[in-house]
Amino acid sequence: MFNRRTIPRRTFLRGLLGGSTAVVGLPLLEAMLDSHGEALADGAPLPTRFVTWFFGNGVILPRFEPTATGPNYPLSEQLEPLAGVRDYVTVLTGLRNRCEQTVTHHEGMTVFNGYTMTELAGLFSKAGGPTIDQLIAAKIGQDTPIASIHLGVSKHLSVMDSGTTMHALSHKGPNEPQYPQFNPQQAWTDLFGAFAPTADDRVLRTSILDAVRDQTAALRTKLGKLDNERLDAHLDGVSALEKKIEATAPLCALPEKPTETNTDINGVEPITAVNAVMSDLLVYAFQCDITRVASMLFHGGAAETVFSEIGLWSGHHNNSHNPNSEELHTGIVHIMGRFADMLEKFKASIDIDGKNLLDTSIIYCSSDCAEGWTHSIQRQPIILAGHGRNKLVYPGIHVQAAPYPMSDGNTSDVLLTCLQAFDKTATSIGAGAPMSTTPMEAIKGTMF
Numbered sequence: 356m357f358n359r360r361t362i363p364r365r366t367f368l369r370g371l372l373g374g375s376t377a378v379v380g381l382p383l384l385e386a387m388l389d390s391h392g393e394a395l396a397d398g399a400p401l402p403t404r405f406v407t408w409f410f411g412n413g414v415i416l417p418r419f420e421p422t423a424t425g426p427n428y429p430l431s432e433q434l435e436p437l438a439g440v441r442d443y444v445t446v447l448t449g450l451r452n453r454c455e456q457t458v459t460h461h462e463g464m465t466v467f468n469g470y471t472m473t474e475l476a477g478l479f480s481k482a483g484g485p486t487i488d489q490l491i492a493a494k495i496g497q498d499t500p501i502a503s504i505h506l507g508v509s510k511h512l513s514v515m516d517s518g519t520t521m522h523a524l525s526h527k528g529p530n531e532p533q534y535p536q537f538n539p540q541q542a543w544t545d546l547f548g549a550f551a552p553t554a555d556d557r558v559l560r561t562s563i564l565d566a567v568r569d570q571t572a573a574l575r576t577k578l579g580k581l582d583n584e585r586l587d588a589h590l591d592g593v594s595a596l597e598k599k600i601e602a603t604a605p606l607c608a609l610p611e612k613p614t615e616t617n618t619d620i621n622g623v624e625p626i627t628a629v630n631a632v633m634s635d636l637l638v639y640a641f642q643c644d645i646t647r648v649a650s651m652l653f654h655g656g657a658a659e660t661v662f663s664e665i666g667l668w669s670g671h672h673n674n675s676h677n678p679n680s681e682e683l684h685t686g687i688v689h690i691m692g693r694f695a696d697m698l699e700k701f702k703a704s705i706d707i708d709g710k711n712l713l714d715t716s717i718i719y720c721s722s723d724c725a726e727g728w729t730h731s732i733q734r735q736p737i738i739l740a741g742h743g744r745n746k747l748v749y750p751g752i753h754v755q756a757a758p759y760p761m762s763d764g765n766t767s768d769v770l771l772t773c774l775q776a777f778d779k780t781a782t783s784i785g786a787g788a789p790m791s792t793t794p795m796e797a798i799k800g801t802m803f
Contacts, residue, residue, distance in 0.1 A: 404647045404716040411656035412675035413724040420448045421753045428753035436692040442750040443713045445739040449756035452732035453789040459730045460656040463723030469767035469785020479518040482526035492648040494778045501646040506633045507535030509654035525650040535652045539632040634697035656723030675727025717743040733762035745802035746776035767791035
C-alpha cells in the first residue's frame with residue numbers, strides 16, 4: 356500500500372560542509388508517488404530515460420550481425436557479451452545511413468542526428484543539427500534539475516580530425532557541442548554535490564554523508580518502513596560509489612592532491628574502471644531523477660584507444676583498418692562487454708514501481724561507420740537496449756533491412772521512433788537526404 360503522506364520528488368538532503376553546502380539526491384520513494392503508485396504525487400507520469408552510447412571504428416559485420424531475424428535471434432560472436440540482458444536488446448542491421456557527404460568517420464555520426472555535417476573542410480566539420488538526445492532533452496529536460504548529462508570514458512579522441520563532429524557525441528546544433536566529462540570526480544560533483552571549488556575534494560567526498568546526517572534523520576520520520584529500507588540501500592550505494600571513484604586511478608603514484616581520476620600513463624587508461632564508475636553515476640542520476648537524458652562517449656571515432664587491460668597494445672583505429680585482425684575482433688568484444696556492464700547495472704537497479712532501469716529507459720548505441728577498413732556507412736548497425744516503459748518492442752528482436760552485404764531503409768527512421776517515444780507530436784527528424792518522416796513500425800512497443 357502506497358504512503359499517502361507525500362514528499363516532493365525534488366527532495367534533497369543538504370548539509371554544511373567546510374562552509375559549502377553538501378547535497379545528496381534521493382531515489383524515487385513511495386512517499387513521492389500518488390495514492391495508486393502509478394504516477395508522481397504531482398500527477399506527472401513516472402520517468403522514462405534516454406541514453407546515447409557511442410563506440411568508434413565500427414565492427415566486423417559477419418561477426419557482429421546475428422544470423423537470424425525476429426524475436427529469437429541468436430547472439431553473434433561480437434554480441435555475445437550482451438547475453439545477460441538479451442531480452443532487452445534489439446539489433447538493427449542492413450540499414451542505410453543517408454548522409455550526403457563522405458569524408459571518413461564524420462558521416463557516420465549522422466546516425467545520431469539525421470543531418471549531414473556542415474562547414475566541411477578536409478577533416479574538419481560540425482554537426483549539421485541537434486542530436487537525438489538533445490531533441491528529447493528539449494521535450495523532457497525541464498522536468499529535472501539537469502536537462503542532460505554527457506560522460507566519456509577514453510579521453511583518446513582523433514588527433515587527425517577537427518571541428519566538433521568527432522569530439523562530442525551530443526550537440527544542440529552546429530555551434531553547440533555538449534562535450535563529455537571524462538573525470539568521474541568532476542561528474543560526481545556536477546551531479547550530486549555543490550562543493551567549494553578550492554576545497555580538498557577527497558575530504559568533501561568522504562564527509563558528505565556525515566554532513567547530511569541530521570536531515571537524513573528528520574526525513575526518516577516521514578517515511579514508511581519500505582521507504583526507509585530504500586533510503587538505507589541508496590545511501591549505502593552512495594558511500595560505495597564514493598569509494599569506487601577514489602579507487603579508480605591507481606595506475607601510478609598520484610600527486611599529493613589529485614584533481615582527477617581518469618589518469619593515463621603513456622596512453623594506458625583505466626577503461627573498465629572508469630566505465631563502471633560512469634555507469635554508476637548514470638544509475639544514480641536516473642534514480643534520483645536529477646536528469647533523464649544522457650550521452651556516453653565510450654571511445655572516439657578514428658581514435659587510437661589502447662585496450663591494454665586485455666593485452667592489446669596497438670591502437671583500436673589502426674586495428675580497424677585490417678579486416679582480418681583478431682586484435683580488432685577482440686577489441687570489439689571488449690567494447691560490447693563494457694556496454695553490457697552498463698546495461699547489467701541498469702537491469703539490477705529497481706525503480707519504485709518494481710521495474711528496473713532497462714524497463715524504464717531506452718539506450719541507443721552505434722558507431723561512426725559499419726566497418727573501419729572501408730569507412731562504409733552502409734549497413735551501419737544500431738543497438739537499442741531497454742524498452743522505455745513498453746514504448747519499444749520487448750523482448751528484443753533483430754531487424755534486418757536488407758540481406759548482407761546490401762543496405763536499405765534509413766537509419767534516421769530509428770531516430771524518429773525513439774523521438775516519438777518521448778514526443779508524440781514529432782513528425783520528422785533531420786534534414787535533406789538523411790531526414791526521416793517514417794518511424795520504424797517493427798520496433799514499436801505496446802505502449803507507443
